[in-house]
Amino acid sequence: MATVSVQNLRKVFPGEGRDVVALEDVSFEASGHTFVSIVGPSGCGKSTLLNILAGVETPTEGTADITKDGSRARVGYVFQAPRLLPWRSVMDNMLFVQAEQTDQVRERASRYLAMVGLSEQHKAWPAQLSGGMQQRVGIARAFSIEPDALLMDEPFSHLDAITARGLRRELHSMWMETKKTVLFVTHDVGEAVELSDRIVILEKGGKLRKDLSLDLPFPRDPADDKVALTKAEVLREFEELDLIAT
Ligand SMILES: Nc1ncnc2c1ncn2[C@@H]1O[C@H](COP(=O)(O)OP(=O)(O)OP(=O)(O)O)[C@@H](O)[C@H]1O
Ligand SMILES: [Mg+2]
Known part of the structure; x- marks a missing residue:
């Protein structure tokens, strides 16, 4: 069973004149058969978080590890482009x-x-x-x-709606069958609500704004009241983020 552990993670990219803070004091844990979506506006550090977990980038402060039985877990990465x-x-x-x-x-x-x-x-x-x-x-x-854990960075965002829906269903049944730990970055709140046990919302400046657990049975029908309400709740958070950003 894999455990994703992110503790007080900070990432600063040195820039010309001004440093860019991509992640600021982000902490969360996820373990075993769980599907966690990471959502938030463009530039809030989602890809940076996955890259650090994959070992492609290094943290400025804090830690981010994926372990299994105390050693580094085997991690699969699905990029935004194939x-x-x-x-x-x-x-x-x-x-x-x-x-x-x-x-x-x-x-x-x-x-x-x-x-x-x-x-x-x-x-x-x-x-x-x-x-x-x-x-x-x-x-x-x-x-x-x-892999023990799978990192996915907006894997369906460039696809048409019908193809994306089919792949979401395939991904969901593969996840149910293989019981992986999945971290899934998306802009699409409906997609996050359809697929996840949990939604971590990041805001501009790379801070963790909310960590929501979704206790809804699968498969989730977007027309179902509880599913629609959860989507509305996450969208409301997004609207507030937009207000903060502008
Ligand atoms: N290699 C890099 N060098 C300098 N700055 C970077 C680098 N990678 C990311 N950044 C900056 O860090 C911030 C977070 O970028 P990141 O790619 O993680 O955002 P994101 O949430 O994945 O955005 P999007 O939704 O558009 O993919 C941005 O301001 C970006 O410009
Ligand atoms: Mg990105």
Whole structure:
């Protein structure tokens, strides 16, 4: 079971003339089979938070770790853009991220490609796939390394509404099946309410504004009263953030 632990995290990027504070004293923990959405306006530090958790950036102060049984956990990262290598086939892109390429690893890669409905495309080049299909390869690839925790940075934001809805459902059923810890960055409050156990709202300047637990059964119908009320509550927080920002 993975534990995400963020303690008094601060990140400052040195700028010309003025430093940029991307994160300011952010603390939260998430453990085991949980789906946490991180929401907030553009520039509030969401990607920086994921990058620090992934080890791509370093904190200025504080700590951010993902551990399993006291050691560093295995972490999958789904980027906002699919980031497939154009000169490798779909299957080779799947295998590229694996430490070794045993039959078992190939079988696992095939299984996750099947889960996202792309078995038939395993020999295709990325350029032969639609944006949504490429994003599905990115998601299958992140799951196929069998990570303890999954970091996702607005993975559906560039897709049309229908494709995004289909992928959200796929992601939800994969999460239910594999019981990962997921940290999911999104601008889309409806998406966050549909998918999450918990929503962490960041505000401009990188401060944690609210940490909401969502005690609603899955699957969630946007037309359901409680789901709609929760969405309205999070949107109200957003409106206040806008008032603060302007
Ligand atoms: N490598 C960097 N160097 C300098 N400043 C950076 C760097 N990365 C991010 N920043 C700054 O840190 C702040 C937070 O950026 P970040 O990308 O984390 O925001 P975000 O919440 O992911 O925004 P968006 O929703 O637009 O993706 C911004 O002001 C940004 O300009
Ligand atoms: Mg971002």
